[in-house]
Amino acid sequence: MPRTAYVNGRYVPHGHAQVGIEDRGYQFADGVYDVVPVVKGAFIDEDWHWERLERGLAELRIDQPVNRKTLSMIAHRIAQRNMIENGIVYVQVTRGEAPRDHKFPTKPVPPALVVTGRHLTMPDDFSQARMIDVITGPDLRWARPDIKSISLLPNVLAKQAAAEAGAYESWLVNANNEITEGSSANAWIVHRDPESGRVILRTHQSDQAILKGIVRTALVALAEKHQWAIEEQPFTVEELMSADEAFQSSSGNMIRPVRTVDGRTIGSGEPGPVVQEILNAFADYVSAQSG
Ligand code: PDD
Numbered sequence: 135m136p137r138t139a140y141v142n143g144r145y146v147p148h149g150h151a152q153v154g155i156e157d158r159g160y161q162f163a164d165g166v167y168d169v170v171p172v173v174k175g176a177f178i179d180e181d182w183h184w185e186r187l188e189r190g191l192a193e194l195r196i197d198q199p200v201n202r203k204t205l206s207m208i209a210h211r212i213a214q215r216n217m218i219e220n221g222i223v224y225v226q227v228t229r230g231e232a233p234r235d236h237k238f239p240t241k242p243v244p245p246a247l248v249v250t251g252r253h254l255t256m257p258d259d260f261s262q263a264r265m266i267d268v269i270t271g272p273d274l275r276w277a278r279p280d281i282k283s284i285s286l287l288p289n290v291l292a293k294q295a296a297a298e299a300g301a302y303e304s305w306l307v308n309a310n311n312e313i314t315e316g317s318s319a320n321a322w323i324v325h326r327d328p329e330s331g332r333v334i335l336r337t338h339q340s341d342q343a344i345l346k347g348i349v350r351t352a353l354v355a356l357a358e359k360h361q362w363a364i365e366e367q368p369f370t371v372e373e374l375m376s377a378d379e380a381f382q383s384s385s386g387n388m389i390r391p392v393r394t395v396d397g398r399t400i401g402s403g404e405p406g407p408v409v410q411e412i413l414n415a416f417a418d419y420v421s422a423q424s425g
Pocket of ligand 1: 169315316317318319320345346347348349350383384385386
């Protein structure tokens with residue numbers, strides 16, 4: 135089936151979709167994007183994705199190309215035209231096309247909007263997730279990764295380093311030897327409070343140092359419902375290595391338990407009981423939206 139993309143007001147064959155060579159996204163990575171998961175034809179937590187995109191645009195002072203209702207309509211149309219049962223819808227907005235000059239165009243230009251869709255193989259049951267191997271590496275990104283900017287070179291290099299090491303993901307380490315997040319996912323550990331013995335989930339706080347993932351947000355909400363204890367604070371590489379369990383969350387891959395970090399097995403090397411409980415609860419959460 136031929137794929138269809140949306141580019142600046144037109145639905146076009148994916149292979150012929152084009153933006154100009156002076157698009158500021160192409161020249162300066164001057165734009166933002168978002169990735170909305172589609173499960174059984176349903177968009178998961180759709181509004182949170184639009185909210186984050188709108189926030190990123192406001193931070194960068196890029197006008198919204200269309201209002202939220204219209205964006206949602208375009209995104210659903212792309213999912214339908216590409217017959218996406220399971221997959222993602224990708225939305226990218228750049229500051230538009232103008233003669234190359236670092237500062238914002240003096241003559242206003244319309245922001246450029248591209249929407250594409252892609253099939254992904256997803257598990258029938260989200261409670262059954264494959265484990266992943268992770269490596270660690272320096273967090274070389276700019277100081278505002280909370281903005282979902284299309285400037286992803288450090289993330290690209292980190293993911294490539296993982297692939298070359300035979301791993302799936304790189305978790306990024308800041309100057310304090312703490313994990314911020316993965317190259318394209320939020321990072322979590324499960325550990326026991328040494329005094330009370332209580333099980334605690336830990337993930338970096340949602341400040342300017344990480345992207346506030348939508349799956350992360352959903353898990354924080356689920357934690358409240360299930361009374362899981364959460365600490366939103368960083369963990370060090372040493373704390374990661376001695377954690378009982380570890381996992382990551384993202385819209386592309388939902389929740390993936392971590393088997394090894396830099397070749398060292400985390401916990402038992404199998405999905406641990408806490409991660410399994412989270413996977414079960416998350417599977418129900420997704421089913422409630424997708425049927
Ligand atoms: N990545 N952190 C980073 C750096 C990410 O790129 C992503 C998502 C996340 C998780 O966010 P969410 O739960 O909203 O997907 C965290 C997307 C999927 C990507 O770039 O393809």
